[in-house]
Amino acid sequence: MQAAVYHGQHDVRVQEWPDPPAPAALEVQLEVLRASICGTDVDEFTSGPHLIPLTAPHPASGHVGPLVLGHEMVGRVVAVGARVTEFAAGDVVVPGSGVSCGTCRWCRSGRTNLCATYYTVGLHVDGGLAERVNVPARISRSVGNCPPDVAIMAQPLAVALHAVRGAGAERGARIAVIGLGGIGSLAVAACTARGIDTVGVDVSPARLEAAARSGATVLVNASRQDAAAAIRQATGGDGADIVIETSGTPRGLATAMNAVSRGGHIRLVGLHRDPSPLDLTRLVLDEIRISTSKVHICDQDLPEALALLADHPDIATAAVDSVIGLADIVPGGLARMAAGTAAGKVVIKP
Template sequence: MRAAVFHGRHDVRIQEWPDPPAPGPGEIQLSVVRAGICGTDVEEFASGPHLIPLTRPHFASGHQGPLVLGHEMVGEVVATGDGVGSFAPGDLVVPGSGVSCGDCRWCVRGRTNVCERYYTLGLHVDGGLAERVNVPARISRPAGGLDPDVAIMAQPLAVALRAVRGITAEPGSTVVVIGLGSIGGLAVAACAARGVRTIGVDVSAARLETGRRSGAGLLVDASREDAVAAIRAATGGHGADVVLEASGAPSALATAMKSVCRGGLIRLVGLHRDPSPLELTRLVLEEITLDTSKVHICDQDLPEALAMLAAHPEIATTALDEVIGLDDLVPEGLERAARGDARGKILVRL
């Protein structure tokens, strides 16, 4: 089969790759219809490997060496393994991205996204930027009649829904989203669908436009103006009640710290690889909460994402930038996204 295979930094090849084996117990094999390009894929391509186990086996998946990218996908079931009664050939399916063990103390408590043996499709084992892929049935959900270009947004929307979980539309409250890439833009859309006022911050005109179409009440171009001053001015000088940091940019945490109000919440969604100093004294004296959000909990967030897309398919339309072919993945997908030229989600047609 043809697949997009990661061999190293700036080295993703569209090549022939072994077909996946017959699905094992609890697995389904998908003929992939659509795959999405995530910011994590772009980061691995541009500056990695960070997460992909090229030189040593991954502790949970056991994979080592080049692998097929892609943890966002929609596919048609072509085969099922033993014990799979929930899917049949021909079903259109959306898998989650992470595989958990189901037995550790965190899985037992329902926190499958912090499982001690957690691994991710397309990062720690072959993923969905290929003609076929095997995935666990238990992390997969039926597309429910959604068009593939809508259903493909379910996994990133599930990540965004987890990021905004617990945020309510209290009178006068404001949520700031820093970084309007695929997750940040969908977080704005999720807030807008719930009536939460949002301010979107980015340095890219294309992504700011996505934030506008996603429902942000105010947009701040941090490349042209002082983001902190703009946020403070828009909130009567108090600062934002919640700041979601979805960019991972080195300066973004400082912006979040200076933009949040007393007693507010900073939630980190983007991955910060550079050391980031925190104003710990202010966190204590103003009782500011700092927490994080990782990926999604499949049983909770993926069904909610599919239901939201069924009710509001325009979320997917707004988030979509372009659908490209697999041969165009590197120049029109990964490289374009790495330059910051994408205004939304780039999908791959397989």
């Protein structure tokens, strides 16, 4: 089969790759209908490997070496493992991205995203930027009435929902979202669906336009104005009650620190690779809370994402920049997203 295989920094090759084996007892094999590129994939492409185990086996998955990218996908079931009863050939499903054990203390408490042996499809084992992929049945959910072009946003929307829920976002809260890539734009959409107004911040006019389509009520171009000052102006001078930071940049974190209100909450979603000094004195004196958000909890966030998309398919429409073929993944996908010229998610049609 054809697959997009990660070999190292700036080295993703669309090449012939072995078909996945027959699914194990609790797995399903999917014919991939749609896949999409995540900011994490772009990060691995531009400056990695950070998460991909190229030179040493991953402690949970055991994989080592080049692998097929892709943890956001929709697929049609073509084969099921011997112990799978919830799906049959022909079903269309969305898998979650993370694989958890189900038995460790974090899994037993419902925090499967913190599993002691957690690993991610498309980062630690072969993923969905290919014609076929094997995934655990227990992290997969039926798309219901969502067509593939809508359901492809379910996994990244689940990530955004997890971030918004953990921030305690409620109607009436003053919320700023810094970084309006795929997850940031979907965080705006998640807030909009809850009736919550948002201030969207980015340096890309294209991403700002995408956030406007997702429902952002105030747009701030951080390349042209003081973003923190603009957020404070938009929130009556007090600052945002909640700042969701998805850019993963020191500048984004500095903006969050300067824009959050007294007693406010900063929710970190983007992965910060660079040292990011914090004004700990202000955090203490103003009782500012910082929390972090890691991917999603499959049982909670993925069904909610699918339900939200079923009711609001325009969320997917607003979030997608383009649909391309697998052969075009580097110039039309990874490179464009790395350059900041993609206005939203780039979807692959294998």
